Amino acid sequence: xxSEPTTVDVVEAARSLxxxxxxxxxxxxxxxxxxxYGGHLDPASHAYTRTARSEIMYGPPWRLYVYxxxxxxxxxxxxxxxTEQGAAVLVRSGEVVDGHARARARRGGVPETRLARGPGNLxxxxxxxxxxxxxxxxxxxxxxxxGAPVVEPPAISTGPRVGVSKAADVPWxxxxxxxxxxxxxxxxxxAPAPPR
DNA sequence: TAGGCGATGACCT
DNA sequence: GGTCATCGCCTAC
Numbered sequence: 001x002x003s004e005p006t007t008v009d010v011v012e013a014a015r016s017l018x019x020x021x022x023x024x025x026x027x028x029x030x031x032x033x034x035x036x037y038g039g040h041l042d043p044a045s046h047a048y049t050r051t052a053r054s055e056i057m058y059g060p061p062w063r064l065y066v067y068x069x070x071x072x073x074x075x076x077x078x079x080x081x082x083t084e085q086g087a088a089v090l091v092r093s094g095e096v097v098d099g100h101a102r103a104r105a106r107r108g109g110v111p112e113t114r115l116a117r118g119p120g121n122l123x124x125x126x127x128x129x130x131x132x133x134x135x136x137x138x139x140x141x142x143x144x145x146x147g148a149p150v151v152e153p154p155a156i157s158t159g160p161r162v163g164v165s166k167a168a169d170v171p172w173x174x175x176x177x178x179x180x181x182x183x184x185x186x187x188x189x190x191a192p193a194p195p196r
Numbered sequence: 197t198a199g200g201c202g203a204t205g206a207c208c209t
Numbered sequence: 210g211g212t213c214a215t216c217g218c219c220t221a222c
Contacts, residue, residue, distance in 0.1 A: 163202085165202080
């Protein structure tokens with residue numbers, strides 16, 4: 001299928017991130033939920049229009065793209081490449097596996113399953129801010145980095161993406177089946193009504 | 197330079 | 210289940 005090479009790549013990358021560890025400022029999470037964004041071909045992606053903010057998504061893969069949403073929350077994305085396509089994967093949720101005390105201190109004593117549930121909360125638990133934008137996630141010395149690739153892929157479910165107002169019906173949200181840390185699906189209030 | 201909007205989350209009813 | 214807080218970024222003028 002030559003029409004959508006980017007989409008296949010980024011979804012495959014998203015799949016490979018599930019179950020993988022992500023380390024941020026002394027806290028380690030196991031990624032349980034992600035969303036794929038197809039770059040300049042995807043109207044829901046920040047990289048759909050190429051600007052100074054999204055420029056980093058057009059760069060080399062495995063870099064961290066951080067943006068602020070609603071003026072409050074930070075969201076962490078993994079640029080998956082290939083270069084010049086602007087594809088990235090939003091890390092939505094994770095299970096804290098190390099650094100609980102630090103994560104809890106940042107999150108303020110919420111229940112265990114909510115420590116890194118939702119993209120804003122995950123970034124907060126990991127201490128990720130705009131200052132971390134551009135970090136090379138494969139650099140073993142970086143304060144934010146990815147763990148080793150997953151050897152045995154977990155059971156994965158897919159569905160429509162959360163909170164996006166465009167292309168909301170593309171099933172590019174992926175999560176580990178049955179994981180309690182996966183956030184609830186909520187459609188964007190701005191998204192058009194779903195097709196029947 | 198100003199106005200509008202967003203890949204959210206917490207709290208209230 | 211619904212509403213609101215809050216600010217950086219993009220777009221239009």
